[in-house]
Amino acid sequence: MLSHWSLRPGSSLAALHRLGAVAVLGFASGLPLALTGQAMQAWLTMEGLDLATIGFLSLVGLPYTFKFLWAPLMDRFECVGALGRRRGWLALTQLVLAALLMLLAATSPKESLRAFALLAVAVAFASASQDVVVDAYRTDLLSAAERGLGASLGVMGYRLAMILSGGIALIWTDAAQGGGWSWPEVYRFMALLMVAAAGASLVLLPGLPPPADGGPADPTARAGAAAAATSVRRPPAHRELWGFTAVLGAVALGFVLSERFAPPLAQAVVGPWLAGSSLPAALHKRWVDLLALLLGIAFTLPLAAWVARRARFEALLAGLSSYFAMPGAVAFLLFIVLYKLGDAFAGSLMTPFLLKSMAYGSAEVGVVNKVIGLWLTIGGALVGGAAMLRLGLWRSLWLFGVLQLVSNFGFWWLAVGGKGSLGATLLPAFDWGFVKLAVPTPVDGALLMVVAFENICGGMGTAAFVAFLMSLCNRRFTATQFALLSAFASVGRVWVGPLAGVLAESIGWPSFFVLSAVLAAPALALLWWLRGAMRALEGPEGAEDQAGSR
Numbered sequence: 001m002l003s004h005w006s007l008r009p010g011s012s013l014a015a016l017h018r019l020g021a022v023a024v025l026g027f028a029s030g031l032p033l034a035l036t037g038q039a040m041q042a043w044l045t046m047e048g049l050d051l052a053t054i055g056f057l058s059l060v061g062l063p064y065t066f067k068f069l070w071a072p073l074m075d076r077f078e079c080v081g082a083l084g085r086r087r088g089w090l091a092l093t094q095l096v097l098a099a100l101l102m103l104l105a106a107t108s109p110k111e112s113l114r115a116f117a118l119l120a121v122a123v124a125f126a127s128a129s130q131d132v133v134v135d136a137y138r139t140d141l142l143s144a145a146e147r148g149l150g151a152s153l154g155v156m157g158y159r160l161a162m163i164l165s166g167g168i169a170l171i172w173t174d175a176a177q178g179g180g181w182s183w184p185e186v187y188r189f190m191a192l193l194m195v196a197a198a199g200a201s202l203v204l205l206p207g208l209p210p211p212a213d214g215g216p217a218d219p220t221a222r223a224g225a226a227a228a229a230t231s232v233r234r235p236p237a238h239r240e241l242w243g244f245t246a247v248l249g250a251v252a253l254g255f256v257l258s259e260r261f262a263p264p265l266a267q268a269v270v271g272p273w274l275a276g277s278s279l280p281a282a283l284h285k286r287w288v289d290l291l292a293l294l295l296g297i298a299f300t301l302p303l304a305a306w307v308a309r310r311a312r313f314e315a316l317l318a319g320l321s322s323y324f325a326m327p328g329a330v331a332f333l334l335f336i337v338l339y340k341l342g343d344a345f346a347g348s349l350m351t352p353f354l355l356k357s358m359a360y361g362s363a364e365v366g367v368v369n370k371v372i373g374l375w376l377t378i379g380g381a382l383v384g385g386a387a388m389l390r391l392g393l394w395r396s397l398w399l400f401g402v403l404q405l406v407s408n409f410g411f412w413w414l415a416v417g418g419k420g421s422l423g424a425t426l427l428p429a430f431d432w433g434f435v436k437l438a439v440p441t442p443v444d445g446a447l448l449m450v451v452a453f454e455n456i457c458g459g460m461g462t463a464a465f466v467a468f469l470m471s472l473c474n475r476r477f478t479a480t481q482f483a484l485l486s487a488f489a490s491v492g493r494v495w496v497g498p499l500a501g502v503l504a505e506s507i508g509w510p511s512f513f514v515l516s517a518v519l520a521a522p523a524l525a526l527l528w529w530l531r532g533a534m535r536a537l538e539g540p541e542g543a544e545d546q547a548g549s550r
Helices: 002-006 012-035 038-046 051-065 071-076 085-105 113-141 144-172 183-203 219-231 237-275 281-310 314-324 329-338 341-347 350-357 362-418 445-472 479-489 491-507 509-518 521-529 531-537 540-549
Strands: 424-427 441-444
Touching (some): 012 085, 012 113, 038 144, 038 362, 051 479, 051 491, 071 113, 071 237, 085 183, 113 479, 237 281, 237 314, 281 314, 341 362, 341 445, 362 531, 491 509, 521 531
């Protein structure tokens, strides 16, 4: 495939330019994720916030699960006409991210927790918006022959950014070993990197090629698009804006009403049970808060769906209907949510667990869990991708899912007394300019083994999972539909945080990690039930295999 485009006269430099742009955008896309996730958890832990509060603050990532609501607007409208539909939105979201990170750096989570949380939600909103544009730009930019390599380079850039913001940042904040930076200094530095990303978007990105006929290049896809165009007239722009505004208003109304009525209702429901339980009094309010949150969601989501239909928000409704028209759509959707749920549950509070409960140093956690761990995730993804060539999609999802489940027991073993049981490995001092270890640092062998196994298994599972998501898509899918599937995939990562924080304090870490392994089992059961449909997604060979097994 590489030779297909690299040997054509005049195409090599242009192709390298496109692929390099995809890698840079992958880096820009991955940088903010840890700043509202693992890095933010480390900051909150060092500020002394309790686990339940940190767990609830994982909800700042909610915009990642709802980005399909505004993706149609970013598809339909240009931000700055002279820059084109994608480049203007890229530069805008990146500059907004830089400004919000500067504001977040100036806000104390201990003294102004509510303001800090609202700013973190705004960062996640801008980051999710950037992801929508990056996904669309990459799809528009790359030719069919370049998409495989382009996707790999994008993931590589994304993971490298997470190593920087989620791993090296922890080393920077270690007063004894690293640079002794404060967390506000780290966030201000990340803001400057986003300004640089905006400059690259404005100056260095290649322009998008215009479609030959205003539609898909594939004749079959072009025919399908033409048929769709004749059967469904595209709604006016003002109706789409009105639909989005109406849905946003419904969400705001649901939030206000939930804030007012959900807590007393939750107290009335679980208050008597909590009063007679053996739970510490400090946890009573957390359980009430968790039930109030669930009640608020149960009210707000149906309200928003009803308003979307009444306001005729066709861009959203069409995207949803196009997915659910596919055979097995509901079961596939449930599987998308469940497959990484056990991993998400175990990893939702990993940084507080290692820093606070296990008392590892921030430099040690940064090196092992964030730097070495992420490189092993990349390695696991590459191994998983190679293994899939022989195993196929269904077998890969099954095998890697089992390994993901087993890897959670490693953290159970660490919590019950694994620390120090395998000795330590001495990591030599180094100074690379942008990061350093002042003195040789012992790295716990048990931590290294558990993190290595979990990240390799998680990387393999991620490779198979992404291949599955790609198999659900076709060339007629818009950026909106891609945002929809990726939003479903992020549900577990975002929504388990509040429950995880309350449970970790209620039942203890060993039981918490056993529960995380149990939560990985429903996806495997569903996968077994869906094996015929999964094999059909593999193409003719999978279908033949399915027929032969009957």
